[in-house]
Amino acid sequence: MKLCMIGTGYVGLVSGACFSDLGNDVICVDSDLKKVADLKKGIIPIYEPGLDELVVKNYNNKRLKFSTNLADSILKSDIIFICVGTPTKKNGNGADLSQIYNVAKEIRSSITKFKIIITKSTVPVTTGDEIEKIISHKVSKKLFSVVSNPEFLREGEAIRDFIYPDRVVIGTKDSRSNKILKNLYSPLISKGAKYVNISRRAAELIKYASNAFLATKITFINELANLCEKIDVNIEDISIGMGLDKRIGGRYLRAGPAYGGSCFPKDTKAITATADKFKTNLSVIKSVIKSNENRSLLLLKRVFEILNGKVKNKKICFLGVTFKANTDDMRDSSSLFMIPSLIKKGAKINYFDPTGEKNNFKKLKNVNYSVDIKSAIKDSDLIIIHTEWNDFKSINFKKDVKKKKFIIFDMRNIYSSNKMKELKIKYFSVGS
Ligand SMILES: NC(=O)c1ccc[n+]([C@@H]2O[C@H](COP(=O)([O-])OP(=O)(O)OC[C@H]3O[C@@H](n4cnc5c(N)ncnc54)[C@H](O)[C@@H]3O)[C@@H](O)[C@H]2O)c1
Numbered sequence: 001m002k003l004c005m006i007g008t009g010y011v012g013l014v015s016g017a018c019f020s021d022l023g024n025d026v027i028c029v030d031s032d033l034k035k036v037a038d039l040k041k042g043i044i045p046i047y048e049p050g051l052d053e054l055v056v057k058n059y060n061n062k063r064l065k066f067s068t069n070l071a072d073s074i075l076k077s078d079i080i081f082i083c084v085g086t087p088t089k090k091n092g093n094g095a096d097l098s099q100i101y102n103v104a105k106e107i108r109s110s111i112t113k114f115k116i117i118i119t120k121s122t123v124p125v126t127t128g129d130e131i132e133k134i135i136s137h138k139v140s141k142k143l144f145s146v147v148s149n150p151e152f153l154r155e156g157e158a159i160r161d162f163i164y165p166d167r168v169v170i171g172t173k174d175s176r177s178n179k180i181l182k183n184l185y186s187p188l189i190s191k192g193a194k195y196v197n198i199s200r201r202a203a204e205l206i207k208y209a210s211n212a213f214l215a216t217k218i219t220f221i222n223e224l225a226n227l228c229e230k231i232d233v234n235i236e237d238i239s240i241g242m243g244l245d246k247r248i249g250g251r252y253l254r255a256g257p258a259y260g261g262s263c264f265p266k267d268t269k270a271i272t273a274t275a276d277k278f279k280t281n282l283s284v285i286k287s288v289i290k291s292n293e294n295r296s297l298l299l300l301k302r303v304f305e306i307l308n309g310k311v312k313n314k315k316i317c318f319l320g321v322t323f324k325a326n327t328d329d330m331r332d333s334s335s336l337f338m339i340p341s342l343i344k345k346g347a348k349i350n351y352f353d354p355t356g357e358k359n360n361f362k363k364l365k366n367v368n369y370s371v372d373i374k375s376a377i378k379d380s381d382l383i384i385i386h387t388e389w390n391d392f393k394s395i396n397f398k399k400d401v402k403k404k405k406f407i408i409f410d411m412r413n414i415y416s417s418n419k420m421k422e423l424k425i426k427y428f429s430v431g432s
Pocket residue numbers: 006007008009010011012029030031032035070083084085086099102103120121122123151152153154155262263
């Protein structure tokens with residue numbers, strides 16, 4: 001099939017590469033000229049395991065193309081996936097849909113035969129209705145169908161998640177589009193993905209409801225971790241004991257820093273804003289947002305306590321600064337709050353991240369990027385394990401930290417506190 005992905009970011013590039021690998025002809029379009037020029041040279045703009053090989057392979061066999069020409073790419077395609085960003089509005093909690101509506105206006109000028117227009121971006125319920133209205137101003141409704149097909153991939157696991165999803169959600173009542181899309185996804189359905197055909201509005205809401213639920217799970221266990229710290233109970237035991245209950249499940253039930261990333265923070269806000277619009281109070285999700293916002297402050301306070309309030313001139317090392325492992329995405333990472341706050345109190349920060357130095361910290365005084373773990377931790381008074389990369393799971397702290405007295409604050413509970421006790425290392429974890 002001939003597909004066009006509008007927006008070549010985490011979602012557009014991964015799904016475009018995967019669809020081309022499944023045998024479709026795919027054009028990935030982006031308005032970012034540099035991004036497209038780089039992609040044509042085989043330079044991948046994001047860190048995502050396995051993506052380089054997939055992109056280069058399919059670009060070389062000409063099933064995957066890159067373009068900045070939206071009109072031409074639409075003319076050449078039958079199925080158009082909108083994969084542009086839907087960030088939080090500057091003033092408010094709702095989703096800023098300007099990128100979506102701009103694209104809808106651009107698309108309508110290039111429809112000369114039947115096209116399926118799909119929102120893969122996460123969009124509030126009724127956005128599909130609006131897109132349909134925008135396009136039908138200029139194009140007969142017989143020539144297009146607007147469908148919702150939310151994407152559930154996780155950064156860091158994106159290719160696996162795309163190829164082996166739990167479910168493919170298709171929101172449309174148009175049987176012609178449904179048949180074509182079931183066919184497009186048939187390689188994934190035959191590998192076990194459930195195909196769910198529902199109304200467009202329901203598909204739009206499923207995505208937000210899923211993310212809000214996962215964010216709630218994380219926040220729930222994070223709050224319980226706070227209690228565990230006061231009653232000499234290990235939160236890891238609670239996570240295991242709860243997670244083994246099949247009704248609950250162990251995933252997204254590990255205590256740690258505040259949830260971050262490009263989706264949970266903005267999607268929890270957007271779903272409450274949508275509900276407010278329809279005069280419905282999603283009070284559970286609202287309190288999750290509040291609790292999560294408070295979480296970074298709470299962990300920061302813990303850092304102060306660990307250092308007995310003496311932060312000035314302390315050398316603090318962050319291992320990992322992205323919001324989670326296996327991604328280079330810094331959006332809403334709790335390190336963006338913690339590092340500047342610690343500098344303000346006079347700390348000197350050294351950090352290492354497997355995905356390299358971050359622009360977010362380049363202009364900050366007293367923040368230094370180290371090129372490897374050893375040089376990052378060498379002179380530290382306090383080492384904060386912020387992100388759960390495998391690279392951080394077997395560090396020989398005794399050998400590699402040159403300071404006699406150093407402390408570890410393991411925000412991901414990677415290490416065993418008993419082992420650390422045996423090694424006579426001052427060690428703090430979350431929820432114990
Ligand atoms: N990142 C994730 O893990 C993830 C997972 C599931 C769903 N989503 C959703 O998918 C959507 C995209 O997220 P993302 O993380 O891939 O965003 P992103 O910021 O990485 O990519 C969006 C891309 O769209 C491009 N763009 C914007 N306007 C354009 C236009 N008019 N024409 C062509 N290109 C244009 C931008 O240049 C950018 O490259 C969001 O709604 C997000 O919530 C994201």
